[in-house]
Amino acid sequence: MPVLPRQKRYALRACAAGLTALSLTLATACGEPPGEEGQTDGGESAGLAEDPQFVWAVTGADRAIHEDVARLWNENNPDQQVEVFFLAPTADEQRQAMFQDLQNQAGEFDVLGLDVIWTGEFADYGYIEPLEDLRGEVEGVSLEGAIDSAQWQQELYALPYSSNGAFLYYRTDLIDEPPTTWEELYETGMEAAEEEGISAYVGQGDQYEGFVVNYLEMFWSADGELFDQAQEQSTFLEGDAATTALDFMTEAYESGFYADGFDSMVEDDARALFQAGEAVYMRNWPYAIPLLEGEEGEESAVAGNFAVAPLPTFTGEGTTSALGGLNNAVSSLSGNKELAREFVLWAATDPEAQGILAEHSLPPTMLSIYDEVDDPDFEMLGEILTEAHARPPVPGYNSLSLAIQDNLHPAFRGQEEAGPALDAVNKAADNALTQE
């Protein structure tokens, strides 16, 4: 654990570390896996500033990009330099590290790079500062979905930074035109798969957040909404979107539309199958494109034989993708809130900073960047993202996500009845708004 130059907090930090060690011991005594807690140890400072005035805690994935952004800030603000603290690359561990920093009152982090689904939780816990007064600065400048994901109870608690959306990958040697409806996708996929002796569709079907995203994309594309406008009650069962989406998945699972092992498949399993030429369609994030093209020494059976399109819908109009990415928030324990706010705003709205993301093919949230880049896939991503849905960042999002996994995963595999499973999710959605 690197010691940041903050003498005063060092004592507190030491206490926190001691407590962490203790809770680890207990966890071991009670049968928890050692090392699951206290993963701050996995993090490290980037060492970008000599006399940092504040610290930005952000995911260790895409390290080079965040470093470049921080360097740019430091060049522009030599007296108010930022230090980057890289957290673990996996979402649960990042959140755990930030929780620990906050709950133990250590307060080493000033700016928190939050996954788009954490806003409500952090806001409700009192971990982050409201940024409602900065709304005018990002409205119309950042992606609408990204702004949605940064607010809780109609108040902004974070500002958009990076984004992510889904593509439908398809085989150009097997499919002439990408489908616009799920039904069309099903039929063309089945036909081509049968002719070729391969699978029709791969995606994220394991029981984890990826399954939730895949389900919600179908749900939204059938015009479903999880909550009413004011986020006061669940509208999960209003209309028939929930049933339509689940029925499609159940049917697709039964009839072998999904590849074998879809129900334990994560992003890279799907990518590997598609790359080996074993599937007609794939739902995945943009990261797969260079790999499928056979760049960076990858072997690819589909190089030159695939293209990307927006995901279809049930109505045949528009597209729906779940929105990924990060928002930056100001820690309520920060000793330098003004500066932290400035940085958060700058990272959201500075064309140069956002341009760095685009250069590295990490989707930025600033709309104007998408007009400048000369890459058809990237332009398409821009269009997809303007129509993308934010998963509602309510405080109980984690419980809701787990409820969707617990209930709809067995249901789509035909092991549980659809009706009670959907009711259970509806109940969990209501509970997610209040969390007791």
Added chain:
Amino acid sequence: MAKTQKVRVRQGLGERAMGRIFLAPSFAFMAVIALFPVFYAIGRSLYDIRGFHQEFTGLDNYLRVLSDSGFFNAVWNTLVFTVASVSLEFVIGMVFALIMHQAFVGRGVTRAVILIPWVIPTAVAAQVWRYMFDRNPGFVNSVLGTDINWLRDPTWSMVGVISADVWKTAPFVALLLLAGLQTIPRDYYEAAKVDGAGALQRFWTITLPLLRPAIVVALLFRTVDALRMFDFAYIFTGYSNSLATLSVYAQRYLIRDPDLGYANALSTVTFVIVMIVGLAFISRLGRHMVGDVAGKEK
């Protein structure tokens, strides 16, 4: 004068007192690293903790445990896993131990080979098994000629986890039992042979009774370990209800869906369950063991 001297002498020779003094540092050390966290966790389990807001709620978290179907599901999964895996590990471990105990060419190599699974870190072994059970590329299915959804079918995933755990830990049981076997004097077997006892009879009347201490230790270790099992279940199916054990369920509220008060209540309940089973083992089987030793000494 004389009086004080007497006392001094007694103090100086007080073996028990000295023993206590020498033990005090290690006891204090144990108290800090083992007892304090336990009581700290029990204390935390009485609160409803949501970020910076926390509220004393007494036994509410425990009442919630008692009405939580997810918890009982986890208890059931844990019990099924424990009973099945420990019995299989015991039987297979015993067979391994008996084989390794025989004198034959290549015995050293056999012992080393049998122990390989146990040396592999559990998380790594779990990842490898997960990959083998996965339908893509479907290694286990093609070996067995089946088409089973090993990772997601509730029954088969339990079978998968149990077999992976047996593969992993039977060697450990074998090692413990082998150590026990080596303490049994050969004379007993020779005497029994002279008296005309068959192989099976020798096993029942000599090996098993004399192996009892080793068996108790092996079963105790394995049972307590199995009750806390986390790695295989978590890596195979994440938080899925079909395989969630008590540890996985507590971890869910500790990390994935943080509710620290409730997580601590779950951890405490898990701790108590493991503790009760452990104590039951020691008092039931262990007492006989101690009794035997005492009897012999007389």
